[in-house]
Structures are given as structure tokens and as C-alpha cells.
Amino acid sequence: MSWKPAHRPASLKLRLALVFGAGSLATLLVALGFLNFGIGHEIHARDRLLLAGSLQDMAGVLTNHPGDHGAMKEEVQEDTSVAPGAAACFRVLEHGRLLIESPGMGQVLPQGAFTGGPWTRVGGRRFLTAERAVGPYRIQGTLEVTGDDRLLQGFRRRLLATLLLLAAGCSLLGVWAAHQGLRPLRSIAATTRGITTQRLRQRLDPADVPRELGELVQAFNAMLDRLDHGFGRLSRFSADLAHELRTPINNLMGETEVVLSRDRTAGEYRRVLESSMEEYRRLSRPISRMLFLARAEDPGGTVRSMALDAGHLVQEVLAFYEALAQERGVALAGAAEGGLWGDRDLLRQALANLVANALDATPEGGRVQVNVKASGSWTDLEVQDDGRGIPPEEVPRLCDRFYRTSDAFARKSPGTGLGLAIVKSIAQLHGGEVRISSQVGAGTVAVLRLPKP
DSSP: OOOOOOOOOOOHHHHHHHHHHHHHHHHHHHHHHHHHHHHHHHHHHHHHHHHHHHHHHHHHHHHHSTTOHHHHHHHHTTSOOOSTTOOOEEEEEETTEEEEEOTTHHHHSOGGGGSSOSEEEETTEEEEEEEEEETTEEEEEEEEOHHHHHHHHHHHHHHHHHHHHHHHHHHHHHHHHHHHHTHHHHHHHHHHHTOOTTOTTOOOOGGGSOHHHHHHHHHHHHHHHHHHHHHHHHHHHHHHHHHHHHHHHHHHHHHHHHHHTSOOOHHHHHHHHHHHHHHHHHHHHHHHHHHHHHHHTOTTOOOOOEEEEHHHHHHHHHHHHHHHHHHHTOEEEEEEOSEEEEOHHHHHHHHHHHHHHHHHHOOTTOEEEEEEEEETTEEEEEEEEOSSOOOGGGGGGTTSTTOOOHHHHHTTOOOOSOHHHHHHHHHHHTTOEEEEEEETTTEEEEEEEEEOO
């Protein structure tokens, strides 16, 4: 299988320069085209007026002096040549018979040359022709425009040269304009090259870039915010994980060193192994939960959703914790209406985590209430306790991984701080959310909100 390099888009600077140059060239073509048309039109209009005026003068002579051939000859022979650049030449016919014509006109333009259109070409010369009838007379007039054609051709050559020079200049101007226009992007690139994992708090200032790039800068700053937040969470996660695993590992190492310091009896070895098993279980819990969180964050992960009996799910979870609740002197109660839609195992795990947290926070004589309520297009799994409560400043961080409240640290609770993070991941897998409200001394309400199908 041969490897083909990916197609690389053309340079943005080149594309901008080409667009600018093409636009300028089109504008110049239109402008110079109109100029050429206008000048040619004016010259030809002038020639027509000149010839028409001369014919009018001839017609006036024939009208005012009929039969006066001398007056006619004098008028006709005012222009006696049809050489290049000559003025108008005329011929007067009476009933088709030649009376008078300008000298040499018959050799260049015979009578039959006036039967076509107004423009006649003879050899390399071009003439404007016109006829006019006055009684028994017919006047034929011509005006050589060869000189005008040469003038227009020279003008067009100069226009073309001007067009080429202006197009080249506009292209160079387009390159310069594109280079200047892309300067803010080069500035952004230079700034981003200086951003490292140690400088994730650096941001671009939207006021330093053109308005068109403001949205790009804001999106880039938002990305840096997400990276900074994610990197901070990763750093805290690594520190919390090291702290969580360090204690059981140190315990295992210490016990092993003590046992190996001298010979022990079989009973002593057994006690050490039993103690080690407890530490292994302690290590296994956060590892299992972290694996679950990793699978929950996999975009390809699937949720096997189905219709569930809400009452049966609640009673199943409450039955599991009934013995623990009785041991701690906490009352457990549940009420559910309707059904649920979701993954049975995942929702049971999420509800179990919420009930376990509520039991841990509720002192003897307290109560934990589990309710399932339908609210519009949502179904709420609500776990409420009348325990110690949580300070308001700690509530937003309750679903962070390894986060443990100050009360949990004070009581040296054996939890890992991953329970609510798992609940949040399960809610997100179902397209839902977790809401927690609490007040110190008045208990906590945790709600797992799920969308209806």
C-alpha cells in the first residue's frame, strides 16, 4: 500500500493576494474598457457630426442655388484630397449622372461603394460614408477615419501597458496587504508558542487583535481555561491518588518488615496475612472505582437502557443497607412512583452510593428518606438525610474525584472520595445531572436527575 502525502491547502497569504489581485484586475479591466469605449464612441460621434454637417451645407447650397454648378463646385472642392488624414470629400449626382466630385475621390471610392453600411474599408484605409438626396440631386460624402483608427490603436496599446503595470502593482500591494493583515495571526502564534504546562494561565487579549479575530481569541482562551482546569484536576487527582495508595502500601511494607525481622509462628504469619488482606481490599476499592470512572468517560461506552420499576429498585437498595442502618440506629424509608428508564446496574450503583453517603453523615436516631418523583420531562431520584450537613463552600466540590469534606477528615471516615464522582459519571452517561443542597445541622438532599425517554 503506497503512502500519499495529505493535500496541503494553499497559503492563506497567496490566496488573499490572488483574490486582491484578481479583484483589482477585474476593476481595472472594467474601468479601462469603459474608457476605451467612451473615447472611441466620442471620436466616431464627432466624425458622424462632421460629415453630417458637411452634407447639410452641401444640401443648403443645392437648395438655395439650384442649377448653379459653380457654387456647387466651390463647395465640393473646398476639400480637394482624400489622402490619409484628409477631411470630408463629396460627390454630387443628378439623376445618377456625375456632376462634381472631390479630386481623386472616384479612384478611391466609386459610386457603388456607398451601397453598403456607413463604414467602408478600401485597402488599408477606412472611410465613413453617407448619402443625402435633395430634389434631383444625390450627395455622397465620405470622411477618412484611418488616422482616428491609428490614434485609437495607439491609445489601446497604452491602456494595455497601463493595465499590466497596474495589475502587477496591485498584486504586489495584495501581497503586502495580506502580509500586514496576517500580522495579528503571527502575533497569536508567537504568544501560543510561549504557553507551556507551567504557563497555562497566560491568556490572549482580544483588544490586541482585529474584531474579526476576537471570536478566535475568545475560543482559544476558553480552550486554555479548560486545559488549565483539566490539568489542575489531573494534578490534584495524582496527588490524591498517591495519598490514597500510600497509607495501605506503607502499612503492608511495615508489617512485612516486622514479620521478616525474625522467625514467627504460624499464627503470627496468619494474623499478618489477615491484616494484609484488609489493606489489599482497601487498595482494591479506589482502583476499581477509578477503572469505572475511566470506562464511564470513554466516548464509545454504551448504556443498556431499559424500563425499570422505580419502587423495586429503591426497595432493593434499601434492603441491602437495612442491616447497616439498624446497627447505626438510623431509620431507612423509601417512596417511589412510576418507572425509570436507564441502565439497571448503573442506577442501582448510583443510588447505593447516595444512600451510603447519607448513612455515613446521619447520626444515631436520624432518618434517611429515598424518593423517586416525576417532574415534567425528568425523573428525580432523591436521597434526603437529617444529618450533620455540609458547609456551603464545600458543596460545589462534592462531585470532584477524591474530594472529602472537612467533617469526613475530622471523623477519619474510611471513604475514598470517589462515590459522588461515580454518581456524577453515571448521571452524565444517562444525559442527566446531580444536584446537591445542604445546610450545616439541617441535613443534605442529593438528587440524581434523569431524562424521561
